[in-house]
Amino acid sequence: MPDKTMRDALNEALHHEFERDPTTFAIGEDIAGGRGGTGELDCTGGVFGVTRGLLTKFGEERVLDTPISESAIVGAASGAALAGMRPVAEIMFSSFIGVCMDQIINQMAKFRYMFGGKSKCPVVVRFVCGAGMSAAAQHSHTNYQMMTSVPGLKVVVPSNAYDAKGLLISAIRDDDPVLFFEHMLLFQTSCEVPDEAYEIPFGEAAMPREGDDATVVAFSNMVNVCANAIDSLAEKGITCDLIDPRTTSPLDEETILESVEATGRLIVVDESPPRCGLTADIAAMVAQKAFGALKAPIQQVTAPHTPVPFAPELERAYLPDAEKVKAAIEATLA
Amino acid sequence: MQLSEQALLRAYRQMKLIREFEERIQREIMLGQIPGFTHIYSGQEANAVGVCEHLSDKDYIVSTHRGHGHCIAKGCDVKGMMKELFGSSDGLCKGRGGSMHVADISKGMLGANGIVGGGPPISVGAALACKMRGDGGVSVSFSGDGSTNQGTTFEAMNMAVVLDVPQVFVFEDNGYAENTGSSFSTGCDDIAVRSSSFGFPVFSADGTDFFDVYDKAAEAIEHARSGKGPAGVYTKVDRFYGHFVGDPEGYRAKGETEYLKEHKCCLKNFRARTLEAELLKAEQLDALDEDVMAEIEASVVASREAPRHDGSLVEEDVYASYA
Numbered sequence A: 001m002p003d004k005t006m007r008d009a010l011n012e013a014l015h016h017e018f019e020r021d022p023t024t025f026a027i028g029e030d031i032a033g034g035r036g037g038t039g040e041l042d043c044t045g046g047v048f049g050v051t052r053g054l055l056t057k058f059g060e061e062r063v064l065d066t067p068i069s070e071s072a073i074v075g076a077a078s079g080a081a082l083a084g085m086r087p088v089a090e091i092m093f094s095s096f097i098g099v100c101m102d103q104i105i106n107q108m109a110k111f112r113y114m115f116g117g118k119s120k121c122p123v124v125v126r127f128v129c130g131a132g133m134s135a136a137a138q139h140s141h142t143n144y145q146m147m148t149s150v151p152g153l154k155v156v157v158p159s160n161a162y163d164a165k166g167l168l169i170s171a172i173r174d175d176d177p178v179l180f181f182e183h184m185l186l187f188q189t190s191c192e193v194p195d196e197a198y199e200i201p202f203g204e205a206a207m208p209r210e211g212d213d214a215t216v217v218a219f220s221n222m223v224n225v226c227a228n229a230i231d232s233l234a235e236k237g238i239t240c241d242l243i244d245p246r247t248t249s250p251l252d253e254e255t256i257l258e259s260v261e262a263t264g265r266l267i268v269v270d271e272s273p274p275r276c277g278l279t280a281d282i283a284a285m286v287a288q289k290a291f292g293a294l295k296a297p298i299q300q301v302t303a304p305h306t307p308v309p310f311a312p313e314l315e316r317a318y319l320p321d322a323e324k325v326k327a328a329i330e331a332t333l334a
Numbered sequence B: 001m002q003l004s005e006q007a008l009l010r011a012y013r014q015m016k017l018i019r020e021f022e023e024r025i026q027r028e029i030m031l032g033q034i035p036g037f038t039h040i041y042s043g044q045e046a047n048a049v050g051v052c053e054h055l056s057d058k059d060y061i062v063s064t065h066r067g068h069g070h071c072i073a074k075g076c077d078v079k080g081m082m083k084e085l086f087g088s089s090d091g092l093c094k095g096r097g098g099s100m101h102v103a104d105i106s107k108g109m110l111g112a113n114g115i116v117g118g119g120p121p122i123s124v125g126a127a128l129a130c131k132m133r134g135d136g137g138v139s140v141s142f143s144g145d146g147s148t149n150q151g152t153t154f155e156a157m158n159m160a161v162v163l164d165v166p167q168v169f170v171f172e173d174n175g176y177a178e179n180t181g182s183s184f185s186t187g188c189d190d191i192a193v194r195s196s197s198f199g200f201p202v203f204s205a206d207g208t209d210f211f212d213v214y215d216k217a218a219e220a221i222e223h224a225r226s227g228k229g230p231a232g233v234y235t236k237v238d239r240f241y242g243h244f245v246g247d248p249e250g251y252r253a254k255g256e257t258e259y260l261k262e263h264k265c266c267l268k269n270f271r272a273r274t275l276e277a278e279l280l281k282a283e284q285l286d287a288l289d290e291d292v293m294a295e296i297e298a299s300v301v302a303s304r305e306a307p308r309h310d311g312s313l314v315e316e317d318v319y320a321s322y323a
């Protein structure tokens, strides 16, 4: 099987689905690039190149560069979805979700419920999320943890190229609104990715490491950070289950609970600030449903309750890293 | 409008300072000294300076992601800005904001902005504060062609009229929003006409000509300052480089930027005009060039040596108080 970057894997997923389903289309800022310019068309493919080549292949009717108007982009995508299309919208950086929040949390998320189950809104909104490039406080947030709290939305957080491709295909085929968060540090990472189309079902966690001493649950790029932390504990004879839920809504509670029942220790790791977030959510779920299995207090490793800072040293202090994860694992074993 | 020799020299120095700041930071980025996403203002200096030369510290501006020029023109300390871009704890915003978030409230500079269209509503609020205090201040928002397509910008324009505040909308149309041409993304093809239909006068200027911008900005700012409500300035200008440092610029014709640098340079234009009219002497401008180069060099030397964070202050300054 060939190695592919997450960028190429996502690009392939879009190509598969655009070929398969003529109701799919892409809409967003600079997703092709070059409209109204003096040079080449389709030279951009979004800021990280994920949609490159779609315009050339599928034409201007289905690959729509837009003005800078996030509310209208997301609103138009969900309106088209209500009206029978299957759009894939792109909001460059997830921090810009602030601009189109109403269309996401009051409109697309609620249509089906408000309309008595008589509508479907098969829209996907893709975002670049996360910190690590000194992009500072308005380009570096995760935002998926906030969106997980909104009923009616499905939320996807791939941690590698293989999952990204399968999850994006599932997202496009899904009949509900799906928010799809691509961590900016992952586009260049690669692993084996099949050439053909495949789905990865929502609400099914992956377990990239298996062990006996503790359960580590992590999201998006933090899965990779935790894998490093766990691997470096092997020399001390410590082994862990590492659970990557892959979707935060729906959440695979079962895999987490089964693991904690076996290990008795839980560490939850996320790059978002701590309050009302995913780590607290999972800690509460486990405390309620597997209290008897716990041998030590649950550990949460998160960013601090601050915006994302610019200076690299501050950003490093902000982000959870392998050292912090190791310390948390060891704390449950102390 | 006739400027004094002193005012001419000052305007030239400000534009040159912005240009050399931008040229130098591109080099420092290549050397790995400046992290993050950085957007270069070279080519547009006449806009920031032509507007801000009419303002004092009691007036406000709100800027964009391409904000260094506006910051310098409004009086932000160049050394402090350079240190900020280098990520020093001694930077103008303690290294927390970086290029896209430079601000100095004491100078009436309410921030560059990483959110396209984030600025105009904030500027309307500052104009409202000026009006409520009756202190004669005005507020100016700078926007690119692309950001005029945000709902936030439309809302701010309408509300500025409704609240009748001393607000000036400056629209710098540099032909592109990232990799998309403004002719594609502006549905009505005329940002000045579209803005004026909100109910305020919009003065159009050649954004590569300091004198034209200066004159039109004078009219707009006088309109707002004298209590007649908001006004606008629309300029046609050019971006000398890519959207951000590192942009491969495939969406632009080969040779386009070289042509612009040669023929649409506000500094060359200013020099030619003032020398031809015998308002200034070449030696005066040459001396300012040298002076500016020395100031930029000193700011880089200071930034290299400036203290860095150790990570311990990551949680500082989130709130004024938080018990």
Ligand SMILES: Cc1ncc(C[n+]2csc(CCOP(=O)(O)OP(=O)(O)O)c2C)c(N)n1
Binding pocket: A029, A068, A070, A092, A096, A099, B064, B065, B066, B114, B115, B116, B117, B143, B144, B145, B146, B147, B148, B174, B176, B177, B178, B243
């Ligand atoms: C809300 C939001 N959407 C998109 C972006 C990404 N972005 C940054 S600058 C830019 C183009 C802005 O174009 P324009 O307003 O013309 O300003 P210019 O870059 O030409 O100075 C875009 C799309 C952003 N920062 N914020």
Ligand SMILES: [Mg+2]
Binding pocket: B144, B145, B146, B172, B173, B174, B175, B176, B177, B178
């Ligand atoms: Mg522009």
